[in-house]
Amino acid sequence: MSTGTCPPSVGRPRAFDMEKALEKALEVFWKKGYDGASLSDLTEAMGINKPSLYAAFGNKEQLFLKAIELYENRPCAFFYPALQQPTAYLVVEHMLFGAATSMADTSHPHGCVVVQGALSCSEAAATVKAALIARRRDGELALRARLEQAREQGDLPADVDTTILARYLGTVLQGMAIQATNGATPEELKQVAQLTLDNFPRR
Amino acid sequence: MSTGTCPPSVGRPRAFDMEKALEKALEVFWKKGYDGASLSDLTEAMGINKPSLYAAFGNKEQLFLKAIELYENRPCAFFYPALQQPTAYLVVEHMLFGAATSMADTSHPHGCVVVQGALSCSEAAATVKAALIARRRDGELALRARLEQAREQGDLPADVDTTILARYLGTVLQGMAIQATNGATPEELKQVAQLTLDNFPRR
DNA sequence: TTAATTTTGTACCGATGAGTAAATATATAG
DNA sequence: CTATATATTTACTCATCGGTACAAAATTAA
Secondary structure, three states, X not given: OOOOOOOOOOXXXXXXXXXXXXXXXXXXXXHHHHHHOOHHHHHHHHOOOHHXXXXXXXXXXXXXHHHXXXXXXXOOOOHHHHOOXXXXXXXXXXXXXXXXXXXXOOOOOOOOHHHHOOOOOOHHHHHHHHHHHHHHHHHHHHHHHHHHHHHHOOOOOOOOOHHHHHHHHHHHHHHHHHHHHHOOOHHHHHHHHHHHHHOOOOO | OOOOOOOOOOOOOOOOOHHHHHHHHHHHHHHHHHHHOOHHHHHHHHOOOHHHHXXXXXXXXXXXXXXXXXXXXXXXXXXXXXXXXXXXHHHHHHHHHHHHHHHOOOOOOOOOHHHHOOOOOOHHHHHHHHHHHHHHHHHHHHHHHHHHHHHHOOOOOOOOOHHHHHHHHHHHHHHHHHHXXXXXXXXXXXXXXXXXXXXXXXX
């Protein structure tokens, strides 16, 4: 039962690049959301037709989930890599400015697909909505753990409540996604990032 | 040309309360978003059938816009009333805690329909998306004007950039809407509000 | 060459989307 | 009572929705 991503050795070879197609699907979901993205939108952008899409990715829901996975693992992703920074301040600085840069980048849709992919949505999107909420919570928990580690190492004041601080930072980051869809420029988002950083508790 | 909301004196009287029906429509749009809310969802919640909806409200798009208008004028709206507070600090305090209370209130859908009603959406929703963006920007501009007035009155430090501060506060408020759809409790949102307020520049 | 296997293109499925035509019901004006 | 005006109900329109059946095409294994 080798259900991996490796292509089978026998049979007609796939005529398109799954990764490229998934990237295109991600852009559609990012721009239009799960409910707003139709299969026609998707197949057109991906350059394939429906049977190919279903054979390769399952269905619309699974395609969305795979697109989200790609989103968080792409080179321009900013959240998890920022956690590797050596100090809490640098972690947050990288995170906030990475968000400002990425979310207003005009080479792809504005904002963050994890925030806006299925926020208010139909019942058909309930599964993907739950998956996105879980991703947002996981991110917040990972940030909290990183801040807690910093606090224990004396890198943050001992009286800081890292749960609240992580939730606050998640709130600002998620708000920046909305600002980006409002049309905020990278500079405007960076001003928000800087103001947030100015208030960040230092050792 | 009296195209007001006053009912005509002749003809069969309307059998439903337009305001009540609009309130129900608002709840549906709030929960499901513009794309995710079907006319069946709407007519079922409103307790009327489609021709009545179209006769009374025009079409889905106009119904949405009227629902948004109702949303901002309802008694539990917190944004514009907060601007009436006598000091910048009190304005922001009322705004943040009003948001924390309202957005996690379980008597209606979580979050804010102006934020999440049409964030990522289909082309059919382009008009309402633009309308929501305009509302968010208007709110931010009104807050900026209030902060600027406070600054001129010496109620805020003279070196405060009210444009950036208003954008930052708008970002936090919009992020709180996302947190609310994540399932954050009123208490959790109030902790974010308090932390934001702790950093607010005082005279 | 033949068999087995997988992808592709076309053409379709039933369900649902937003929106409406037309008949009926209920009111007021004269 | 009659005429007019508006609302309601039912049944419908056409387009699109997500998803699939089927046959042709393209590959490897034997």
